[in-house]
Amino acid sequence: MEEGGLGMGEIEAELPPNVTVTSASAIQEFIKNSPLQKIVNWGRKNSLWFMTHPMGCCGIEQICVGVAHYDTDRFGIIPRCSPRQADVMMISGYVSKKYLPALKRVWDQMLEPRWILMMGECAISGGPWWESYSTVTHLDEIFPVDIYIPGCPPRPEALLQGFIELQKKIVAEQDRTVIPNPADGGV
Amino acid sequence: MTHEATQITSPTKPSEILLHLGPQHPLQPGPFLLDLKIEGETIREAELKIGYIHKGMEKVFEDRTYLQILPLTDRICYLASNSNNDVYCRGVEELLGIEPTERAKYLRVLTNELCRLQSHLLGIGEYATDVGFLTMFIYMVREREGVVSLLEAITGSRLNHNYARFGGVANDLPPGYKEMALKTLGELKKQVKSHDEMLSSDSIYLRRTKGVGVLTAKEAGELGVAGPPLRAAGVEYDLRRMEPYLVYDDLDFKVITQTDGDVFSRVKVRLLEILESIYIIEQCLDQMPSGPYKQDVTPYITRPKPGEVYARIEDPRGEMGMYIISDGSDKPYRFRIRGPAFATAQALPPLLVGGYVADVAAIAASMDSCTSEVDR
Amino acid sequence: MGDEKIDKTIMIELSNTFKDAVSDVDVPSPNRAVARIDPGKVKEIMQFLLDNGFDHLSCVSGVDYPPDKMEVVYHVTSYSAPLVITLKASLPRDDPNIDSLCGIYWNANWYERETYELYGIKFNDCPYMKVLLLIEEMEGEWPLRKDYAGYPDLT
Numbered sequence: 001m002e003e004g005g006l007g008m009g010e011i012e013a014e015l016p017p018n019v020t021v022t023s024a025s026a027i028q029e030f031i032k033n034s035p036l037q038k039i040v041n042w043g044r045k046n047s048l049w050f051m052t053h054p055m056g057c058c059g060i061e062q063i064c065v066g067v068a069h070y071d072t073d074r075f076g077i078i079p080r081c082s083p084r085q086a087d088v089m090m091i092s093g094y095v096s097k098k099y100l101p102a103l104k105r106v107w108d109q110m111l112e113p114r115w116i117l118m119m120g121e122c123a124i125s126g127g128p129w130w131e132s133y134s135t136v137t138h139l140d141e142i143f144p145v146d147i148y149i150p151g152c153p154p155r156p157e158a159l160l161q162g163f164i165e166l167q168k169k170i171v172a173e174q175d176r177t178v179i180p181n182p183a184d185g186g187v
Numbered sequence: 188m189t190h191e192a193t194q195i196t197s198p199t200k201p202s203e204i205l206l207h208l209g210p211q212h213p214l215q216p217g218p219f220l221l222d223l224k225i226e227g228e229t230i231r232e233a234e235l236k237i238g239y240i241h242k243g244m245e246k247v248f249e250d251r252t253y254l255q256i257l258p259l260t261d262r263i264c265y266l267a268s269n270s271n272n273d274v275y276c277r278g279v280e281e282l283l284g285i286e287p288t289e290r291a292k293y294l295r296v297l298t299n300e301l302c303r304l305q306s307h308l309l310g311i312g313e314y315a316t317d318v319g320f321l322t323m324f325i326y327m328v329r330e331r332e333g334v335v336s337l338l339e340a341i342t343g344s345r346l347n348h349n350y351a352r353f354g355g356v357a358n359d360l361p362p363g364y365k366e367m368a369l370k371t372l373g374e375l376k377k378q379v380k381s382h383d384e385m386l387s388s389d390s391i392y393l394r395r396t397k398g399v400g401v402l403t404a405k406e407a408g409e410l411g412v413a414g415p416p417l418r419a420a421g422v423e424y425d426l427r428r429m430e431p432y433l434v435y436d437d438l439d440f441k442v443i444t445q446t447d448g449d450v451f452s453r454v455k456v457r458l459l460e461i462l463e464s465i466y467i468i469e470q471c472l473d474q475m476p477s478g479p480y481k482q483d484v485t486p487y488i489t490r491p492k493p494g495e496v497y498a499r500i501e502d503p504r505g506e507m508g509m510y511i512i513s514d515g516s517d518k519p520y521r522f523r524i525r526g527p528a529f530a531t532a533q534a535l536p537p538l539l540v541g542g543y544v545a546d547v548a549a550i551a552a553s554m555d556s557c558t559s560e561v562d563r
Numbered sequence: 564m565g566d567e568k569i570d571k572t573i574m575i576e577l578s579n580t581f582k583d584a585v586s587d588v589d590v591p592s593p594n595r596a597v598a599r600i601d602p603g604k605v606k607e608i609m610q611f612l613l614d615n616g617f618d619h620l621s622c623v624s625g626v627d628y629p630p631d632k633m634e635v636v637y638h639v640t641s642y643s644a645p646l647v648i649t650l651k652a653s654l655p656r657d658d659p660n661i662d663s664l665c666g667i668y669w670n671a672n673w674y675e676r677e678t679y680e681l682y683g684i685k686f687n688d689c690p691y692m693k694v695l696l697l698i699e700e701m702e703g704e705w706p707l708r709k710d711y712a713g714y715p716d717l718t
């Protein structure tokens with residue numbers, strides 16, 4: 001795969017009859033245009049693992065939503081501590097100039113398909129600290145955001161609603177995740 | 188324990204390595220970077236790097252009117268929002284020369300203690316996950332939801348309550364509150380007692396926490412720590428007793444102390460404080476006088492006389508102080524927040540040096556600092 | 564945590580011991596005391612307070628009074644008494660520097676670093692005068708000074 005897909009022309013001559021070689025991206029293309037993709041999306045929507053990554057006050061509600069009482073496990077949404085095991089990153093609070101590089105790195109560590117949720121005013125527009133010298137406001141220009149959950153802090157029910165909207169988006173194939181193309185050396 | 192451990196140096200021996208924990212980490216809510224220099228399993232040097240969620244609060248506060256600041260004080264430390272409201276209001280009240288009404292004082296004590304309950308419950312829960320006791324975390328969050336509903340019934344909000352006002356509070360208790368509260372708290376008391384039993388009888392847990400991360404009274408004093416970590420070392424330093432504010436004078440409560448100063452005692456102090464807070468709340472509900480819950484005339488645009496005030500309170504994490512300088516205008520000239528978590532976080536690196544890498548999570552979580560307030 | 568009685572008499576003692584370094588002593592309420600100190604003598608004064616049972620440095624903060632004055636405010640208290648002493652040291656605004664207290668109160672370190680990065684007040688002999696909360700590029704902007712141009716940041 002390192003050489004950007006198999007060089008088809010060279011191998012074709014040595015192949016036994018009735019065997020055709022195709023690249024992984026061709027398989028993906030095929031799946032994308034067939035009803036199979038619906039099944040894939042159904043699977044994805046029902047296992048949205050999110051990264052517990054509390055950053056501000058909203059982080060507390062994020063913790064609460066994952067465990068007893070609100071119990072997002074009902075929807076297949078469970079908290080994970082590592083970005084490498086998670087599908088959804090929630091920006092739950094203030095992002096400062098100091099933290100932004102680290103946040104981008106955490107985002108890069110996540111495997112595709114991945115989604116991003118903006119939780120609370122701070123993440124959406126800077127919230128109460130929008131004028132401050134140390135916060136970053138226009139986060140949606142940096143990350144491909146799918147869902148915005150307003151509130152300061154949003155209630156856990158609102159967070160759940162946000163997840164359900166994300167599921168709807170996934171089923172409708174309207175989400176902004178980038179499905180990687182193996183031919184480009186993606187995963 | 189060495190007091191010099193404030194800066195990490197690069198490894199000199201081949202057996203030493205640098206370990207970065209963070210800024211994204213599951214230790215505590217809030218990002219920080221903990222740099223450790225380790226040799227084998229032992230920590231040789233430690234440095235805590237903070238400021239990842241620095242919001243420039245003090246600058247923002249200088250640009251807001253006194254009333255506009257009130258909801259923002261919630262966000263200093265979201266787990267202690269009522270305490271922050273209260274200490275801010277007491278500061279401004281002192282500048283204005285007004286007093287809250289008697290009923291308002293009781294209501295503030297009531298919400299402060301409820302806030303302490305939910306903060307300690309979440310603190311213990313977070314800590315329990317870090318020592319690998321996930322079940323306890325689930326229990327604690329379940330218990331916390333009950334307390335949060337009690338707060339929500341009064342203040343209308345699950346977090347960031349914004350309840351105190353200058354000279355009073357925002358609203359009165361809803362009807363039937365006392366019965367509801369007593370029922371929930373009775374249940375909570377039972378549960379906390381059984382959790383306490385579980386935590387002090389589990390032999391694996393005991394071995395993991397007893398004698399780990401010991402902070403003696405003398406060291407704690409030198410490091411400037413207050414709150415539960417100090418009381419766990421046996422010092423009876425509690426502002427509710429020492430400098431009684433509101434109506435703590437009329438209430439009966441014990442200052443919880445332990446003697447060992449290790450991870451186990453710090454958590455034990457919090458568990459026992461939960462029971463003590465429940466006792467305070469019950470007294471509040473009984474003794475609360477009827478009457479107005481706020482002053483008849485609450486100043487809408489507040490212009491205190493020029494002056495300054497330093498108000499402090501016993502926050503769930505220690506001593507919270509606010510230093511407000513007024514220049515006679517409707518905005519404070521200087522607003523300084525002296526957070527308890529800042530002091531606790533500063534004391535963390537010296538506490539880690541000499542210990543094992545495996546204990547970092549337990550020690551860091553048992554100090555229960557709040558990154559939002561450390562960074563402000 | 565000494566067993567001496569810790570109360571407001573300390574202020575009289577303080578002004579007697581440091582006759583020309585302590586001025587404007589005021590006791591506004593039972594648990595608060597305020598005094599103005601000479602910035603050159605801050606170490607001796609703090610050592611005196613520490614020896615007299617004031618073993619807890621609560622807070623160090625800076626205050627900016629343009630055009631020509633800056634202040635460092637110390638809040639010192641004790642683990643065994645409720646009295647909080649506020650000490651203020653005035654510094655010139657064009658070259659503010661004062662002795663560091665790190666050798667006396669260990670926890671002065673972070674407070675002084677914070678005051679340094681927000682106000683540009685230098686603490687002589689502080690072992691580690693570097694930014695704490697801000698990003699390194701912001702060192703030298705002193706955001707909490709009253710004439711800071713980067714606030715409000717309307718972008």
Ligand code: SF4
Binds near residue numbers: 092120122127151262
């Ligand atoms: S949106 Fe509000 S509640 Fe959420 S992190 Fe920001 S200030 Fe806190």
